[in-house]
Amino acid sequence: MTDRTTDHPSERTAGIEHADREQVTTLTRAARRASLVLAQLSRAEKDRALRALADALEASTEAIVAANGEDLARGVADGMPQGLQDRLRLDADRVAAVAQAMRDVAGLPDPVGEVVRGSTLANGLQIRQVRVPMGVVGMIYEARPNVTVDAAALGLKSGNAVILRGGSAAASTNVALVEVLRKGLADLGLPEDAVALLEGGHGAVRALMTARGEVDLLIPRGGAGLIQSVVTESTVPVIETGIGICHVYVDAAADLDKALAISLNSKTHRPSVCNAAETLLVHEDVAGTFLPRALTALHEAGVTLHLGNRSEVVARAVDIPYAEATEADFSTEWHSLEMNVRVVDDLDAAMDHIRRHGSGHTEAIVTEDRAAARRFVAEVDAAAVMVNASTRFTDGGEFGFGAEIGISTQKLHARGPMALPELTTTKWIVEGDGQTRS
Amino acid sequence: MTDRTTDHPSERTAGIEHADREQVTTLTRAARRASLVLAQLSRAEKDRALRALADALEASTEAIVAANGEDLARGVADGMPQGLQDRLRLDADRVAAVAQAMRDVAGLPDPVGEVVRGSTLANGLQIRQVRVPMGVVGMIYEARPNVTVDAAALGLKSGNAVILRGGSAAASTNVALVEVLRKGLADLGLPEDAVALLEGGHGAVRALMTARGEVDLLIPRGGAGLIQSVVTESTVPVIETGIGICHVYVDAAADLDKALAISLNSKTHRPSVCNAAETLLVHEDVAGTFLPRALTALHEAGVTLHLGNRSEVVARAVDIPYAEATEADFSTEWHSLEMNVRVVDDLDAAMDHIRRHGSGHTEAIVTEDRAAARRFVAEVDAAAVMVNASTRFTDGGEFGFGAEIGISTQKLHARGPMALPELTTTKWIVEGDGQTRS
Numbered sequence A, B: 001m002t003d004r005t006t007d008h009p010s011e012r013t014a015g016i017e018h019a020d021r022e023q024v025t026t027l028t029r030a031a032r033r034a035s036l037v038l039a040q041l042s043r044a045e046k047d048r049a050l051r052a053l054a055d056a057l058e059a060s061t062e063a064i065v066a067a068n069g070e071d072l073a074r075g076v077a078d079g080m081p082q083g084l085q086d087r088l089r090l091d092a093d094r095v096a097a098v099a100q101a102m103r104d105v106a107g108l109p110d111p112v113g114e115v116v117r118g119s120t121l122a123n124g125l126q127i128r129q130v131r132v133p134m135g136v137v138g139m140i141y142e143a144r145p146n147v148t149v150d151a152a153a154l155g156l157k158s159g160n161a162v163i164l165r166g167g168s169a170a171a172s173t174n175v176a177l178v179e180v181l182r183k184g185l186a187d188l189g190l191p192e193d194a195v196a197l198l199e200g201g202h203g204a205v206r207a208l209m210t211a212r213g214e215v216d217l218l219i220p221r222g223g224a225g226l227i228q229s230v231v232t233e234s235t236v237p238v239i240e241t242g243i244g245i246c247h248v249y250v251d252a253a254a255d256l257d258k259a260l261a262i263s264l265n266s267k268t269h270r271p272s273v274c275n276a277a278e279t280l281l282v283h284e285d286v287a288g289t290f291l292p293r294a295l296t297a298l299h300e301a302g303v304t305l306h307l308g309n310r311s312e313v314v315a316r317a318v319d320i321p322y323a324e325a326t327e328a329d330f331s332t333e334w335h336s337l338e339m340n341v342r343v344v345d346d347l348d349a350a351m352d353h354i355r356r357h358g359s360g361h362t363e364a365i366v367t368e369d370r371a372a373a374r375r376f377v378a379e380v381d382a383a384a385v386m387v388n389a390s391t392r393f394t395d396g397g398e399f400g401f402g403a404e405i406g407i408s409t410q411k412l413h414a415r416g417p418m419a420l421p422e423l424t425t426t427k428w429i430v431e432g433d434g435q436t437r438s
Helices: A018-038 A043-059 A061-077 A082-088 A092-106 A146-157 A168-187 A202-209 A224-233 A256-268 A284-300 A309-317 A347-357 A370-379 B018-038 B043-059 B061-077 B082-088 B092-106 B146-157 B168-187 B202-209 B224-233 B256-268 B284-300 B309-317 B347-357 B370-379
Strands: A115-120 A126-133 A136-141 A161-165 A195-197 A217-221 A246-250 A277-283 A304-307 A338-344 A362-366 A384-389 A406-408 A416-418 A424-435 B115-120 B126-133 B136-141 B161-165 B195-197 B217-221 B246-250 B277-283 B304-307 B338-344 B362-366 B384-389 B406-408 B416-418 B424-435
Touching: A018 A136, A018 A161, A018 A195, A018 A202, A043 A061, A043 A092, A043 A146, A043 A168, A061 A082, A061 A092, A061 A168, A082 A168, A092 A146, A136 A146, A136 A202, A146 A161, A146 A168, A146 A195, A161 A202, A168 A195, A202 A224, A217 A224, A246 A256, A246 A284, A246 A347, A256 A277, A256 A284, A256 A362, A256 A384, A256 B424, A277 A284, A277 A347, A284 A304, A284 A309, A284 A338, A304 A309, A309 A338, A338 A347, A347 A370, A362 A370, A370 A384, A416 B424, A424 B256, A424 B416, B018 B136, B018 B161, B018 B195, B018 B202, B043 B061, B043 B092, B043 B146, B043 B168, B061 B082, B061 B092, B061 B168, B082 B168, B092 B146, B136 B146, B136 B202, B146 B161, B146 B168, B146 B195, B161 B202, B168 B195, B202 B224, B217 B224, B246 B256, B246 B284, B246 B347, B256 B277, B256 B284, B256 B362, B256 B384, B277 B284, B277 B347, B284 B304, B284 B309, B284 B338, B304 B309, B309 B338, B338 B347, B347 B370, B362 B370, B370 B384
Parallel strands: A136 A161, A136 A217, A161 A195, A246 A277, A246 A362, A277 A338, A304 A338, A362 A384, A384 B424, A424 B384, B136 B161, B136 B217, B161 B195, B246 B277, B246 B362, B277 B338, B304 B338, B362 B384
Antiparallel strands: A115 A126, A126 A424, A406 A416, B115 B126, B126 B424, B406 B416
16 A cells, blocks of 8 residues: 555545644654565564563563553552442553463464455456555554553454553553564564554544544544544544443343343453443233243342333332333443343334444344244344344354454444454455456 | 434534524434435346336436426526536437446345344354444535436335435436436335435535434545535434545566556546546656656546656656646645646655555555565555556446445445445344343
């Protein structure tokens, strides 16, 4: 790909300080040069590097933990809540885990070089479409510093140079981690610019987001606010790892034991992540039998209930506290032990509700009726559609990918859990013996 | 996908007239409703529709030709050049050809429903990734009215509703064509909103480009100016059908007869399209033998030559007129019978030139040396890389796709010739028996 810097005429690039633009261009040019080397590495070379870098991280545990201690001290002084401190903390055990995760990536198949399709044409030309690295991948993320190492590992494995912008809370930790990785790369005779940290303020971030032609792919990971601002402000290609307003629909023909287990698991297994279910829809035919059990079980699991009209009467009957669900509630990603419950007339009403409130992430039906399952699978438009399975299964690890960068809710390029192949593009190779067009 | 309209906070959406936003939202909502029906059609139903619409077009030849006559008369009155008049003209024969192209699409495989990959997980869950329509696809294009019918045909075949914005020169023709298609759809009991025309001024186009959440994919087809403005101004996903600054590199180990044929074909077969070669690079070891033949042949084919230093001396020796190549020339898409020629030191110099000046479209090497071919194929980053074949082969029809929407030069989602599969996205279907995560 050409490394000519494209003009930036759009309003989105207006107001970006010259110094920020220069800093980013310096970084991206270095990343581009590094990416040319990475693109030619064999899997064996990349895996050897990953294992060596894992060792380097462990060998630098003291320095990393010390830097992390600086971040924690600063956070505590700023009144950082315990939960966030825990997410920020990188102690010796966690450094070891992060290093092991890097070794695990070495064990994954190399997406680069995969032949996606090919054929021999009538005129004898042999064409094939092969996977190649994206080139320069940016990642903007919040909080947990292990994302820094994950991103570097997945980038390296897929032949990409990565430019990382972590959260300010983990600033010292990220500097320490990237220093170790860069030195490790240099010791291996590989370009240290394969991994770089973007420092500076919001102006630098905006310059990264608008570095069209220099950054091939930008992935935001974090809260809805971060993702939305990256998606709307970027001129470089972005993958939207969107919000998850996921539904579990208990059909008239549902096995109610499965329905209970799936509803509970989808909400409570890990309520703060995107594939947790926010709304339980129940067919009116089974509401009388199912809702008493379900509301009780959810309540006992600590879930705050937001109920539609026809669910409220059940809650009152079994003496469970609840809030009245508002229309806005049905379009809310609770990120916690809170759930909407609504009785629906039928499958069509359930799918209509999902169409209006879903975010295209994960939608599940519980049913033993083949026709209902087939309709739900065919007509619900989301990254993942489940039949008789918890929404929590939309996950790269669960899908057997061995890694996960995030879960895309957009339709272009990647949809659902993203792993190594999603960090690649393709090119066509055409081999002939002098063919020309007549 | 949710049909909630997303807020448009970005500067790009500022200044869009309320009336334009309303018009576009009305169109996109109708298209979304239509797309839900199209997504469920079988291939047989879609093919039947395509053939019926082809018949409807032919049955309306008189009305279409008359509308086209209005456009031509207006164009002539405005001083439209003969060449553009010819591109605009839709006579009876061309209507028949356009109808036949629609029938040809019926003969293509249906991308919807293809199972891309799948597996059974350790816990018994069966997962599969299947192709589904994008949903609502917009197309902004210039000039030739047959694109209106092509887009509708490819959209319908891939289960998408399309919103079309053609060039103003073909306004009456496009209105007539879309009227026939919409009536034909209604006669078939299918939603007429599967095909719609976006009317209005530039404000309406901007509203379409920023209809995030309403338009799933936007494809611009036309000149560099149109494409750039769509790419930079859009907030909806866009596929960049970019410019083609393509190269033919004649290596030290090239078969010079093949090199001559490929060089000529790549430039002169159809000089105005994106896969025409703009620059000929020649290894210095063969320049003395090859250049006299090549420059003479190119000159005799009517090609205006822009020559680097070491090529000039050859041109003077064989008494051929030329212009001195400037650095800017090497980054120019000539779109005509003009070509840059430059002698390079070696393969590395050739690839370096391509890296600096290429647009990531198509790059060709002519060589009999396996190592040189393998390096070129591995290290040149473009949508298509040829060995001993004309650059003119980067084409959906030539690749056997049976259709082509355009040639993408971006890296996300589609790269190279785009056809039916590129108008689809995927979703994961997970089938279980009550599995939950522990």
